[in-house]
Amino acid sequence: xxxxxxxxxxxxxxxxxxxxxxxxxxxxxxxxxxxxxxxxxxxxxxxxxxxxxxxxxxxxxxxxxxxxxxxxxxxxxxxxxxxxxxxxxxxxxxxxxxxxxxxxxxxxxxxxxxxxxxxxxxxxxxxxxxxxxxxxxxxxxxxxxxxxxxxxxxxxxx
Numbered sequence: 001x002x003x004x005x006x007x008x009x010x011x012x013x014x015x016x017x018x019x020x021x022x023x024x025x026x027x028x029x030x031x032x033x034x035x036x037x038x039x040x041x042x043x044x045x046x047x048x049x050x051x052x053x054x055x056x057x058x059x060x061x062x063x064x065x066x067x068x069x070x071x072x073x074x075x076x077x078x079x080x081x082x083x084x085x086x087x088x089x090x091x092x093x094x095x096x097x098x099x100x101x102x103x104x105x106x107x108x109x110x111x112x113x114x115x116x117x118x119x120x121x122x123x124x125x126x127x128x129x130x131x132x133x134x135x136x137x138x139x140x141x142x143x144x145x146x147x148x149x150x151x152x153x154x155x156x157x158x
Contacts, residue, residue, distance in 0.1 A: 001029040001030065002028050002029050002030075002083070002084060003028065003029065003030045003031070003032060003080060003081065003082040003083075003084070004024060004027075004028040004030070004031050004032070004082065004084040004085070004086050004115075005031075005032045005034055005073065005076065005077055005080070005082045005084065005085050005086065006020065006021060006024065006031055006032070006033050006034065006085075006086040006088075007034040007036050007069065007073045007076075007085065008033075008034070008035070008036060008088070009035070009036055009038070009041065009043065009050075009128070010033075010035055010050045010053075010054060011043045011044055011045055011050060011128055012044065012045060012050070012053070012128060012131060012132070012145055012149045012152070012153060013050065013053050013054050013057055013145065013146070013149055014123070014126050014128065014131065014144055014145050014149075015123055015126065015143075015144060015145060015146065016088065016090070016119045016123035016126045017088065018057060018058075018146070019119055019120050019123055020086065020088045020117050020119060021033060021058060021061065021064060022061070023117070024086055024117060025061045025063055025064055028063070028084065029063060030063045030064070030065070031061075031063060031064045031065075031086070032065055032066075032067055032076075032080060032082065033054055033058060033064060033065070033066045033067070034066075034067050034068070034069045034073065034076060035047055035050045035051050035054065035066065035067070035068045035069070036069055036070075036073065037068060037069065037070040039070075044132055044153070044156055045152070045156075047068050047070075048068075049152065051066055051067075051068050053148060053149055053152065054066045056148060057146055057148070057149075072108065073085065073105065074105050074108045074109040074112050077109065077111075077112045078109060078111075082112070083111050083112055083113060084112070084113055084114075084115055085102070085105060085112055085113070085114045085115070086114075086115055086117055087101075087102070087114055087115070087116050087117065088116075088117050088118075088119055089116050089117070089118050089119070090118070090119050090123070090124045090125075090126075090127075091124065095116065098114070098116060099116075101114075102114035102116075126144045131144050131145060131153070132153070135150075135153045135154065135156075135157055136157050141153065
């Protein structure tokens with residue numbers, strides 16, 4: 001059985017994230033979507049809020065579960081016996097960052113392989129920071145995030 005881990009801040013979860021989850025759910029026996037917690041990062045949503053949204057958004061996938069992690073992702077992989085890390089990429093900048101990170105992860109755990117999954121072209125421009133900025137100024141984010149996420153974001157900026 002192959003378990004893949006899809007870590008991220010998911011602040012907020014986007015259609016791009018869901019696209020990767022949906023596509024990879026057909027490729028792996030199980031996928032752990034992991035909400036990463038970094039105490040040095042300022043989030044719009046708490047780890048629990050991000051977790052709850054992702055649980056709701058992925059409930060239709062029988063082989064997808066959502067978790068919260070505040071350790072190194074390779075340590076999480078070891079704990080759940082996962083040997084595949086999924087990393088979504090939109091462009092060469094994402095690839096460059098993720099490639100460097102994959103080398104660090106590989107040095108920490110030889111058993112964990114990183115797979116880069118390019119998002120579908122319609123999601124290339126979706127960035128969490130852009131979504132939050134657009135929402136802050138009252139812009140339409142409905143094409144970037146699911147309705148429950150859009151509603152949660154709007155509540156943050158009221």
